[in-house]
Amino acid sequence: MTKKSAPSPAxxxxxxxxxxxxxxxxxWEKKPLxxxxVxxxxxxxxxxxxxxxxxxxANQCRKLNDPTGFKFYIDGFKADAEDVLQVLPEKSDKSxxxxxxxxxxxxxxxxLVCDELLQVNLKKQHLLAEFTDELYRHVGFPNRFSEMGLYLGNYRKTPFGVHVDSCxxxxxxxxxxxxxxxxTSEYAKKxxxxxxxxxxxKYKKDSLLLEVGPGDMTYWPSSAWHIAESDGSFSATWSLGVWVDHPHKEMVAQAFNSLLEQKLGPTGKTVTTPFKSLHSKAGEVTELPEAYKTSIQALQSLTAKELQETFLKSWMTHISLQGFxxxxxxxVKLSAKSRIQLRSDKSMILWQQGLTSKDRFFFSFGGALVESxxxxxxxxxxxxxxxxxTCLISDFIKGATAKKDLSSLQALANAGAFV
Structure with missing residues (x-):
């Protein structure tokens, strides 16, 4: 009998x-891979x-007595939140x-599902950033975000069945x-x-089966309907989901909303609208209430610089999370005597000078926005x-604005800017 040689590695x-x-x-967004x-x-x-x-x-969740970010399924049924803390991994498990x-x-x-590993992935987060930087450079920056998830267990099928995500x-x-x-989404619709x-x-013959192990990578687009399968053996897989369910018009609306809050003032906060007449006897609506007329005037007074500044601040705040x-x-608790440095040379504090006033500056990190x-x-x-x-804060922040600037710096620290 001839002995078969081992298959050559890919x-x-x-x-x-x-x-x-x-x-x-x-x-990208076309087909699985x-x-x-790798x-x-x-x-x-x-x-x-x-x-x-x-x-x-898991230790963080136990300390807070809050399992948010974890889900645990037993025979396909989701465990209650109060029970999840009892089955989380412990250091004594060793692996x-x-x-x-x-x-x-x-x-x-x-x-066991965990959707929040990025919260504690400080040492290796730069590896994810290097990967996503290349991805975003080629396909565009996500209007929502990317997140890291983990699935592990001996479950035979994804506990929530065949499904589609928006990522x-x-x-x-x-x-x-x-x-x-x-x-495919077309097949699922039919x-x-x-x-x-x-x-x-009965649908298997029209499906595509992807099989991967340690050292491999698979990708599928947001439109793909999918389910994980197993013969009952243990597996652990982490993933990076890139959410693509936030169209540009929502980014514009989100940015514009903060400007409306500023421009409309008290009128924008009213919850009822005074009126003279809702409509004519024939049902025709011809007149706007005064609140709408005031809002039109406020919007007509907007300048190009105000719009540019609003969208710049919104974009800067969005990208300050690096797409995550x-x-x-x-x-980090700061004082004037603190010496600080950035957490990473690739995680800069973003800034811009105001367009409506050259005396105003905006700074952003990790989704936080501060003004000075x-x-x-x-x-x-x-x-x-x-x-x-590495900087001594008191060498830079002095004078009348020192207290406010230190508070702004602390907001950036709370967002994770410093180590």
Whole structure:
């Protein structure tokens, strides 16, 4: 009998410019993709690192007595929030497989989901940022956000059945083999019984099966209907979901809303509208109430600079999160005597000078927006920090605005700007 030789390992796939150019042109939001033997810094987020992050976030939840961000399913049924804290990973589990051994002794079929690992992913967050920076450069910055999720367990099917999300998903197994079954949105529309289905044998022939293991990566677009399948073996997979359900018009409306609040004043806060007559005897509506006339005047008075400044502030605040739902940070309490430095040379404090007043400056980090007037010292401090310097606050923030500027700096610290 001839002994079969082991299959040759897949040729390494590098996520270089050639890959991203092709991905943006032919794959993104168009069709699924499976890559074997991926060469990327993201592979540093392996089973050991993921276990450490999981325990770190679980400890945080236990300390707060709040399991928000975790979901636990037993035989496909979602556990109550108060019970989730009892089944979270612990340091004594030592590994993902150790946690699985403890859970398997309690539950024949379980699934743990964590949607908030980015909150504690301080050391490795730059790896995600490097990946998403390239993605965004090629497909555009998401109007919503990206978030990191984790699925682990020995569940045979995704606990909520065949479903579709509003995000494109990059998935990275760290333990075991992961199988995803995919259908197109067109097919799902013609077969509505697929929605949340657990029994779908008659639809399998029209599906695409993606199978990946540690070192591999798979992607599917936001329109793909999907479900994870298993033979009951343990697997752990983290993913990056890029949400694409927030159209540009909503970004504009969101930015404009803050300007309306400022421009309309008390009129914008009224909850009833005085009127002379609602309509004529024939039902014709011809007259606007006074509140609307006042609002029209306020809108007509808007200048191009006010609009430009409003949208610049909104855009700056949005991109200050680097495209993520949350970013991890270490709590830092500041005083004038504090020495501070940026958490990362790739996570700068963004700023802009006001257009309606050259004495106003706006600064943003991690979704926080602060304002400073006549901010020469504050601006010098931000520029020094962005240049990679470690700074003594009192060398920059002085005089009449010192108290307010220190408060603004603390807001940036609370958003995670400093270490």
């Amino acid at each position: 040729k390494p796939v590098f996520l270089d410019q050639k890959f991203w150019d092709n991905f943006a042109k032919n794959i 499976v890559l074997k033997n 060469k990327s810094g993201l592979l540093e987020l392996g089973n050991v690192e993921i276990f450490d992050l999981l325990v770190l976030y 993902l497989l150790g946690y699985h051994a403890r859970m398997k002794a309690l539950f024949p079929d379980y699934c 494109g998903v990059f998935s990275f197994p760290v333990v075991g083999t992961k199988r995803f079954r995919i259908w 077969n509505p019984a697929l929605d949340r289905a657990f029994k779908y044998d 739902k949350t970013i991890p940070h270490i709590a 007037t006549k901010a020469s010292g504050f601006l010098k401090l931000v520029k020094a920090l962005n240049a990679g310097e």
